[in-house]
């Protein structure tokens with residue numbers, strides 16, 4: 102087999118929590134990870150975040166969307182222009198709306214604009230092709246998780262749990278020949294994760310997050326609310342399946358009568374219970390659940406997971422990965438797959454009936 106030269110790809114992700122833009126370099130041929138490179142983070146300014154928040158749930162052409170897209174493009178241009186020697190950029194954009202079986206999926210930010218500004222080829226619009234072919238369009242990190250499992254030298258099934266605004270789980274069997282091979286991957290969103298906790302503490306206490314999970318740790322979860330939450334039709338659906346950040350907005354109404362600490366404990370217990378329920382879908386018990394995303398900094402969430410899951414739960418740092426940058430790295434990796442014409446999703450990751458190569462590449466004029 103002819104070996105392809107690894108590219109130095111720069112990925113960028115702006116997640117559902119709207120905190121800012123993560124950027125990270127990965128050197129890869131689109132299959133094997135050769136090296137993880139530099140990283141950077143650029144928080145949104147309050148003004149940018151307000152523009153983006155005002156456009157959540159909206160579609161191209163609707164009020165406020167152009168302004169949000171400009172804020173996303175500007176923030177990305179700033180952080181991405183700080184890297185050198187880049188062959189290719191992977192630009193996810195900011196998800197404003199996601200209705201894979203309705204109006205589609207909408208990531209704000211135009212890769213053509215970034216290609217011009219950066220003077221580099223930009224892979225972007227990663228989700229539309231999958232949705233167009235009947236898939237969920239998310240999660241897309243699983244093909245990268247497969248490569249990560251190989252990179253850490255795993256040879257038996259394990260799981261990655263991304264605990265951001267929304268939770269998503271990837272079960273991986275790295276002994277399979279490729280991510281799209283039968284039995285290599287199973288991925289799905291688990292349920293709401295930090296987003297409702299953030300919304301609760303923002304509304305009640307004016308805080309950005311429950312730092313370290315301290316508020317939740319000082320309260321008691323309401324078992325009735327957790328049980329009612331698990332009755333949601335979402336938990337009766339088989340994976341693959343994906344969520345919009347707003348899909349569980351009613352959870353905040355459910356905890357409205359509770360005191361602050363009990364409300365935080367209840368939302369934390371719901372996020373954990375959603376993962377525990379999701380584990381039942383795994384084809385075989387994973388050797389460990391490796392937690393990535395901001396939720397791994399929440400000790401109440403991590404303790405809840407350790408109690409609820411049968412296997413060890415560890416932050417991805419335990420295996421030498423960077424849990425703040427895994428999603429940005431994923432879009433660097435996927436950009437190279439797009440450039441090389443390799444698939445980025447398949448039936449077991451997004452439910453799409455065929456194996457799909459998503460994403461488009463825009464080059465500067």
Ligand SMILES: Nc1ncnc2c1ncn2[C@@H]1O[C@H](COP(=O)(O)OP(=O)(O)OP(=O)(O)O)[C@@H](O)[C@H]1O
Pocket residue numbers: 115116117118119120263264265266267268295296299309310311312313314393394395396398399428
């Ligand atoms: N020190 C901390 N204590 C508690 N929670 C934290 C801490 N740091 C981050 N978080 C939580 O992690 C979340 C952000 O995580 P992350 O950046 O992985 O999410 P995201 O990428 O924006 O979302 P998604 O993966 O759903 O797109 C925030 O919702 C925040 O509440």
Ligand SMILES: CC(=O)N[C@H]1[C@@H]2OC[C@@H](O2)[C@@H](O)[C@@H]1O[C@H](C)C(=O)O
Pocket residue numbers: 116117196199206238239240241242243263265266267268269290343344428
């Ligand atoms: C539509 C969308 O942007 N989904 C995000 C979101 O954030 C987490 C979860 O929901 C996951 O489905 C996805 O992001 C990750 C990076 C993914 O595609 O794998």
